[in-house]
Amino acid sequence: MDATRRLPRDIVDQVKAYADGTRTPAEPRNASTVVLLRDGASAGPGSLEVYLLRRHVDMAFAAGMCVFPGGGVDPRDFDHEVDWVGPTPAQWAGLLGADEALARALVCAAVRETFEESGVLFAGPTEDSVVADTTGPDWEEDRRRLEARELSFTDFLAQRGLRLRSDLLRPWGSWLTPVFEPRRFRAWFFVAELPAGQVTRDVSTESDEVTWLPVHEAITAVDAGDMLMLPPTYCTCLELYDATTPAEALASAERQDLVPVEPTAELDGDEAYLTIPDRLVALGEQVRTRMARAEP
Template identity: 50%
Template sequence: MPKLPEELTLPKDYVADSPPAVPVTPKDSATVVLLRDAPSGIEVFLLRRVVGMAFAGGMTAFPGGGLDRRDADTSVAWAGPEPAWWARQFGCEPEMARALVCAAVRETFEEAGVLLAGPDGDSVVGDTSRYAESRAALVGRQVSLAQFLAEEGLVLRADLLRPWANWVTPVDEPRRHDTRFFVAALPEGQRADGVTTEAEDVEWNTPADALTAWREGRRGLLPPTWMTLAELAEHASVASALTADRQISKIIPRVVRDGSVIRAVLPGDPRYDAAPGHVDARPGDRIER
């Protein structure tokens, strides 16, 4: 794992002045890193979150969000690794694993217009503009993912996703997420549009160039995004990233204050054990929104 740079600091309003007396229970979430091959190398799809959002406003991130209760619907037509396989990758119960994969597919469609589904387990839809009304209905919670797929005769393609990481927001923070990161290739014939009220702008960029934009102050990155980009920068192609051997465990940064700046430190950093207010992750399979 690359080492977080000292220049990577947290926004001043990101951490409460005093940690909550009772740590906030992290909300289960899913994030999908969309990838494509380009002449300049592997590229990732990035959104700059709207300034003023309750969580990570103004930061550059990947599509994703919290679980909807209906993501646990077992009626979803499914192709690819079974929930039990995903459960082993992320260290959770199969029911939670199923909901996480469904949330990953739903959020990617809602925020990027990319749909990881097809008429059967061997195909994937092309142009997704025909599903614009359904996409809006998903965003408005008027339909569930299971309803949308059933109405359109589509099968969720779990095999188009790969597990990448699991980050948990530090205990000091008032809004916490237990986020499972997935990677997926942009399906042929589809385009990521970023038509979402949660993003100010979107772009495809190489991981190296995205990190340069952060270093030059043109993009704000939180530690999970920075780390994911740094790891992907080591891959020359989408195929390389999708076949990477990933051993996933929960990464729970701790927060340290260094004068006027706030930093996140990771296990292995000498400051980690000395950081105050930390509690270890507790297994939990509640699905809430």
């Protein structure tokens, strides 16, 4: 994937309309995305594995794209009674650059959406334990009810005597959907290791395929045109290239640039190009060069 890309012809008119004020940008919806990590089968840069879902081609947003688990913040994610351990909402507010109420909601949305879309749950009965198995039919029924908004996340945890483990998440960055998109999100990205004993399950109703892939394979597939990714997902894979274990990725999260990234569209006559920050363009060039040198 080129960091600066020519946009399809059918989008150019949209770009022009927003540029000249004919259209007004949609208000972005807050969202959380979680990059699930596990050790790869090999060692070295790019070996770390990430969990990806391919969205149905008829979805209104990011159709056919491979994404990490995540979604929009639900009003009930703001529930201040949710029981959790780890960094407090106030501490998360400082990390995420948000107010305390929104920070609490973003963390709840991150944990809830991960469970809804993969069956993985960052919660446990005590401050130093995590649920080891969420594959039974009773768990699936709760997951379905959460997804259908028949059950609030706070009630789900309370009924099972669980506490949200916010300490298992690390902030990774945030992205804002370009102004020319009719559906926009202000998405905060988190990284987290797959808890011991838990397994991902193909349960998301928004995807038609799920997979674990080494970071280098994901980058290669996108560059070859064999996989579709939006820039935030692709750039996150680039940023994870040097982390060879989940522990390394979690540690490197402290060094991440958390300044929000908003891709822009630049018009050039009857063409338009999507651009991202220079640092990410340079990172992509560096990683692709290193990957090419590593080939036998």
